[in-house]
Structure formats: C-alpha cells, structure tokens
Amino acid sequence: GDSVTQMEGPVTLSEEACLTINCTYTATGYPSLFWYVQYPGEGLQLLLKATKADDKGSNKGFEATYRKETTSFHLEKGSVQVSDSAVYFCALSDFTGGGNKLTFGTGTQLKVEL
Amino acid sequence: DTAVSQTPKYLVTQMGNDKSIKCEQNLGHDTMYWYKQDSKKFLKIMFSYNNKELIINETVPNRFSPKSPDKAHLNLHINSLELGDSAVYFCASSPTRRTAGTGAFFGQGTRLTVV
Numbered sequence: 001g002d003s004v005t006q007m008e009g010p011v012t013l014s015e016e017a018c019l020t021i022n023c024t025y026t027a028t029g030y031p032s033l034f035w036y037v038q039y040p041g042e043g044l045q046l047l048l049k050a051t052k053a054d055d056k057g058s059n060k061g062f063e064a065t066y067r068k069e070t071t072s073f074h075l076e077k078g079s080v081q082v083s084d085s086a087v088y089f090c091a092l093s094d095f096t097g098g099g100n101k102l103t104f105g106t107g108t109q110l111k112v113e114l
Numbered sequence: 115d116t117a118v119s120q121t122p123k124y125l126v127t128q129m130g131n132d133k134s135i136k137c138e139q140n141l142g143h144d145t146m147y148w149y150k151q152d153s154k155k156f157l158k159i160m161f162s163y164n165n166k167e168l169i170i171n172e173t174v175p176n177r178f179s180p181k182s183p184d185k186a187h188l189n190l191h192i193n194s195l196e197l198g199d200s201a202v203y204f205c206a207s208s209p210t211r212r213t214a215g216t217g218a219f220f221g222q223g224t225r226l227t228v229v
C-alpha cells in the first residue's frame with residue numbers, strides 16, 4: 001500500500017537558518033503530494049502541493065519539488081522565522097479503490113529559536 | 115466564516131459512555147472524511163463519505179459509526195468509549211473524491227479524552 005516516510009524531529013534551528021525536511025513516498029499509482037502544517041492547538045493547513053512529476057509547489061517562502069525518479073518531495077525554506085515553529089506533515093493522495101484519501105508521514109516538529 | 119467546523123473542540127468523558135462529534139463544511143464539497151491523530155501526532159484516515167455514501171472504511175472498530183445526513187455534514191458517533199479512543203479527531207472535506215490533486219481542508223479538531 002501507499003506510505004510516506006519523513007525525517008524524525010524535532011528539528012531545532014536558529015532564526016534565518018535554512019530548512020530541509022526530507023520526505024519520500026511509496027505509491028502504486030500516480031499520487032499527488034502535499035505538505036501540511038499544524039500550528040500548536042490548531043488543525044492542519046495545506047502549505048503546498050504538487051500534482052505531477054517535476055512540479056514545484058511553493059507558498060510562504062516554502063517550496064518542494066515532486067521528484068518521481070527519487071520518489072521524494074523534500075520541503076525547503078531559505079530563511080526560517082520563529083513563526084514557522086509547527087509540525088509539518090508530508091502526505092500523498094491517490095484515487096484508488098473507490099476513494100480518495102490522504103496518507104500522511106509521521107510529522108516533523110520544527111522549533112525555531114531567536 | 116469557518117470552512118470546516120467541528121463541535122465540540124474538547125470532550126472529556128468516562129469509559130463506557132457514548133459520545134458524538136459533529137462536523138459541517140460550507141465549501142460545497144462532495145466528499146468528507148474523519149481522521150484520527152494519536153498521541154504521537156500520527157494521522158490516519160477512518161472514514162470517507164461522498165454525497166452521503168460511505169466509500170472508505172479503514173478497519174475501524176464498529177463502535178465508531180459515521181452518519182452523513184447530507185453532503186455538508188458528517189457526524190461521528192462512538193459507543194462504549196475506551197481509554198485507547200483518546201485522540202484528536204479531525205474532520206475534513208474535499209471537492210470530489212476523484213480529484214486527488216486538491217488535497218483536503220481540515221477542521222480544528224476535537225480532542226477526546228477518555229478517563
């Protein structure tokens with residue numbers, strides 16, 4: 001079945017540092033890929049997405065490129081802020097078996113310090 | 115206006131009780147979901163409904179019974195609550211079950227604590 005593997009956290013960075021959170025996936029079809037963010041005490045918000053190979057999703061300074069050859073969708077940001085502290089989830093969506101569901105990675109907690 | 119809203123936000127109850135969580139979306143979406151997030155933040159789908167029809171049921175105990183009175187509402191009823199049911203339950207919706215590229219919009223979550 002489908003699965004998503006992302007790097008374990010927590011990741012602690014200083015403000016303005018570069019961020020990379022690795023994500024790789026296994027899927028039988030041609031999935032769409034997503035990054036969701038969960039701020040403390042809140043629900044999940046869609047951060048960015050890519051629906052086909054070589055697409056680049058971007059939002060709020062974050063970006064990720066759909067790499068089919070390496071089955072990866074790594075999240076990057078050039079300069080993080082304290083307000084970026086949250087849990088980040090990589091996910092894939094595939095329409096199979098009559099339904100469309102999101103399969104999530106385990107989440108990576110990011111803490112940004114001054 | 116809240117796009118996907120769940121009530122209650124917090125729910126504390128005793129083992130053996132029956133409880134319900136309500137969800138409503140005002141996005142005009144056809145498909146709604148329930149996800150469970152455990153204490154380690156892991157998210158897993160429980161159910162999916164499309165236009166009031168159950169299309170995904172992911173090996174969830176039959177103490178959990180979803181009900182969709184119309185496509186804008188998906189409620190979750192849980193019978194005989196157990197300690198292991200303590201988690202955060204998220205409702206979500208998406209435009210159509212065939213559009214895998216849209217992702218889903220999530221509610222704020224309901225933190226269920228069984229004591």
